[in-house]
Amino acid sequence: MLSLSTDQRLMHVSVELKDDPFAAAAIDAIPGLRATAQRAAAGGTALIGGATAETHDSQQAQRSDAALIVPLTLLLILLIVAALVRALVAPLYLVATVVLSYAFALGVSTLVFGDSDPALPLFAFIFLVALGVDYNIFLIGRIREEHAALPTRDAVIAGLTRTGGVITSAGLILAGTFATLMAIPIEGLIQIGFTIAFGLLVDTFLVRIVLVPAIAVLLGERNWWPQKTFRGSPNKSS
Numbered sequence: 277m278l279s280l281s282t283d284q285r286l287m288h289v290s291v292e293l294k295d296d297p298f299a300a301a302a303i304d305a306i307p308g309l310r311a312t313a314q315r316a317a318a319g320g321t322a323l324i325g326g327a328t329a330e331t332h333d334s335q336q337a338q339r340s341d342a343a344l345i346v347p348l349t350l351l352l353i354l355l356i357v358a359a360l361v362r363a364l365v366a367p368l369y370l371v372a373t374v375v376l377s378y379a380f381a382l383g384v385s386t387l388v389f390g391d392s393d394p395a396l397p398l399f400a401f402i403f404l405v406a407l408g409v410d411y412n413i414f415l416i417g418r419i420r421e422e423h424a425a426l427p428t429r430d431a432v433i434a435g436l437t438r439t440g441g442v443i444t445s446a447g448l449i450l451a452g453t454f455a456t457l458m459a460i461p462i463e464g465l466i467q468i469g470f471t472i473a474f475g476l477l478v479d480t481f482l483v484r485i486v487l488v489p490a491i492a493v494l495l496g497e498r499n500w501w502p503q504k505t506f507r508g509s510p511n512k513s514s
Contacts, residue, residue, distance in 0.1 A: 297328040310329075349402075361500075364501060374412060377408060381478060385470060399472075411447070419434075455473040
């Protein structure tokens with residue numbers, strides 16, 4: 277359908293795509309369509325709008341935001357954890373394991389749902405990284421306290437023993453809370469609820485209980501580089 281403005285300087289053309297307007301093929305076709313329309317305008321201005329174009333622009337904006345938010349967030353978290361632990365080695369794998377659990381959860385979500393909601397990667401990153409780092413700080417903080425009187429291996433065991441129940445309970449509660457989003461008949465919320473709940477379970481039962489303690493034990497005293505806080509058994513007063 278074609279229509280002209282009253283001064284005949286503007287033209288509005290309505291077209292329909294053969295593909296589903298919200299399918300990836302239709303969204304990916306928008307840049308090519310805009311380039312074709314601009315060439316047809318012969319130096320004039322040609323704009324393409326509609327739901328498909330808006331979805332494309334929204335995805336581009338989210339990718340641009342993620343390119344800034346993700347590295348900046350990770351850098352700030354790394355600095356905060358390093359200041360808390362007063363070490364440089366431990367914060368590196370504490371942040372890396374959280375990113376690993378996020379990537380794993382996002383990959384499983386893609387296998388389950390196929391094309392994901394455009395907002396899913398950023399939302400899942402914010403929630404999973406924030407919550408995962410909280411648990412890591414709780415665990416490593418306790419390990420560091422125990423390390424003042426114990427070697428690293430014993431400190432890890434003691435810290436995990438004293439915090440494992442609390443972290444597991446908190447993880448289960450949060451996973452159950454986000455899982456309730458899957459009861460809402462909106463595909464985007466179902467995907468977000470599944471991804472965050474699954475990521476929290478992975479983070480709680482694999483990363484926090486197995487991966488982080490194993491890395492800490494393998495690294496030993498190098499966890500606390502450049503500081504060494506182990507002083508042996510507390511001195512007893514004579």
